[in-house]
Amino acid sequence: MLQSTEVFREKPPRLVTPAVQVRAREPRVAPGETKPCIVTNHLTAYFGYTTAVKDVSISIAQNAVTAIIGPSGCGKSTLLRCFNRMHETVPSARVDGSVEILGSSIYGENTSPIAVRRHVGMVFQRPTPFPTMSIQANVAAGLRVDRQSHATRGATSEIVEEALQRAGLWAEVKDRLNESATALSGGQQQRLCIARALATRPRVLLLDEPTASLDPLSSQKVEELVYDLRTTVTVVIVTHNLQQAARVSDSTAFLLMGELIEFASTSEMFTAPRDPRTESYITGRFG
Amino acid sequence: MTSLPVDWLEKDRRKLRVDASAFSDKVYEALTAACALVIPALVIAIALAVFVAAWPAFSKLGLSIITTSDWDVAGGHFGAAPALFGTLVSSAVALIIATPLAIGIAIFLSEFSPLWLRQPIGFLVDLLAAIPSVVYGLWGIFVLIPLLRTSVMPFLRDTLHLGSTPFFAGPAYGPSMLAAGIILAIMALPYISSVSREVLMAVPRSQREAALALGATRWEMIRDAVIPYAKSGIIGGIMLGLGRALGETMAVTMVIGNRAEISASLFAPGYTMASLIANEFSEATNDLHLSALMAVGAILFVITLIINALARWLVWSVSKGRLA
């Protein structure tokens, strides 16, 4: 699946040796070419008096995978958490500026953060299945709090199956749905968490370094399913792993010390970054 | 997958009542905060109840309750000095016996014990704290006191010739300050040991290794590097044990002999504040008598409150409040 490739266009004025191989496939979606899904405007996020995200204005495309990269502490997780209003769950956290998802502002006065979170799924770095629940109950956990949409029991098991299929886990667990979720391996647990996030059919899926604690084989499975999801869901993935960003994403945003330095299509970003800081990070001079 | 309408959030916002969950959150917070408030309220309520009950005696008798020895119900004199004396002495004896043992076993468990033995022995020592007081008393009456009377006391008095000292003088019938001290020592032991064990184990390895690298023997390392580091925690543990010993009622009542007199001898029977209250309560006839008993209770309350608060503060300052 992973192939290295030649540079596939004319040499740009400034030759940069690609530190990462860019996967050739089509079609690549560049920012600005399709409808925007998440649009931020002068978004600034604070922890008390510390500014973690500074004045970020970005437009993330629909039904595509966007990666956010940057060195540790640059604010990429914080930026991600502003998209589903998880940032404010930390005491003394604050947000200025606006974030719109599919045209609706999520920070409006009358907007409930809970409603936002039910339409935006999130998967964290460490797999977090609920230990006292079975696999089935875990996947359905998000449904149970949203009773208006998913009432009947029959619908629940169908939805659970659909979510597990989308997460690529169905074949492995279909015979043991009632077993405890903690019996699964790390990679399976993470895919379970992805299924749990997908069960509510979110429009947006946020992934915060989802393969950081997984072995390479499981990481590969997760990357493949992320790539497949982009036809139906807008995916934003924060990652430390540059190769992963190159493999999986259509567009990439580079953050440094809370500021958005560059945002471009992945192939451009990794072969001809415009900002010298981006180039330094990608070629491994720091971070 | 069909696409949701652009105003997907609008649609859900109507369905999801923003107030509903915010309201439930507030109710939840209020309920849990109310439960938490019960605890300080309880402390205040106990203090109030005890002092209100004790006030008649305090206002009439003042400090003579603890400075005089004459407990004369009919005459209206209530001097509980022997009880105060007994409480302090029995607890002191208990600490003298228990502290070296407790610290010794704490050192053993944290330094020398083979790993597989650590949990079982620690568990056995901690279990001592779970045994009900009345069971200790039962054992004290039928096992300890006969043992003291027939073996230990004669041994101390005759074989060790301690009978000539004022501390071991007088007839040795069994029920005595010594018996109370021994039982209290067993009851205080797990508290001192458990706290000491935790603070000793919390001493960082670097301290130990630095001492050993300087050429200290294992014992010297413990004496000079580990224990000083854990000192305030150990003292806190001792105070915890003291607090337990001061307030102990049943086991003491059953073995101390319940005689209101002040004597220097450990062989003599005595009285403690807690056993005084326990013994006389059901027979208290007039209000002043009751109030005097409550006054003794109030004094006990204050003493143990201070000791426990000090103990907790000491223990917390060492191990950041993670102990039960």
Add this chain to the structure above:
Amino acid sequence: MKNARRRHVVSGAMIGLTYVCAVLATLPLLLILWHLIIKGASSISLAFFTHMPRPVGEPGGGMANAIVGTLILIGIASAIGLPIGIGAGLHLAEKKTTPLAQTTRFLADVLNGLPSIVMGIFAWQILVRPIGHFSALAGGVALGAMMIPLVTRTTEEMLLVVPTSLREAALALGYPKWRTSISVVLRTALAGIVTGALVAVARIAGETAPLLFTALGNQFWSTSIGQPIAALPLQIFAYATNAYEELHRLAWAGALVLISIVLVISLAARLVTRSRFGAAVD
């Protein structure tokens, strides 16, 4: 060189001393258990649990009223102590360092160390004196007041062990805060919380002093909350200090029953917390 030798000898001697301390410290427990079994086991029979005490002088009899009385007292105490204790524990685990939380935590520990007789005085002053007679309710309240700080602290400890990532995962799914606390955090910590509750129950089941002037004890069969009620530790105390040999026998049996319950619960508690959280505990 001689000095070094001496130091090593001293070191060895002190280490040996700690071994001796270990033996001496575990001895009392084993001795007490030994005597309890020897003197009490022979009196344990079905009759012990089902029969009432016989008039003095007649052989046989049991402690049925005391056992039932203890159960009723535990019930009342738990009804007070468990909800308030768990609620307070939830508050402490979530609020962590607010002034209320810190004060409550400190005072809970202080309350845990108070003499139980003071709790009895408290319940007597508010529930016996105004009403005019002793009651099981007063005893239950005294015991319940003792349970509250115990349950609070163990609940808090168990809740703090639950990783914050679980709470975050629930919030990200759209769980409201209260639901996260109850359906996810509390539920995950439930085994430990139940264990802590059982340990608290075992502790108060053995308390005598608070019952001396609240529940008082009762020679006859009574299950009424508003009347004095028998209790196992009260009965043990009464029989142990009595002159008749026959009653001593029953006292030993009662003590054996009491301590068996306490031991089983303590052992189970140890196993539960160790298996869930590894050797990090203790």
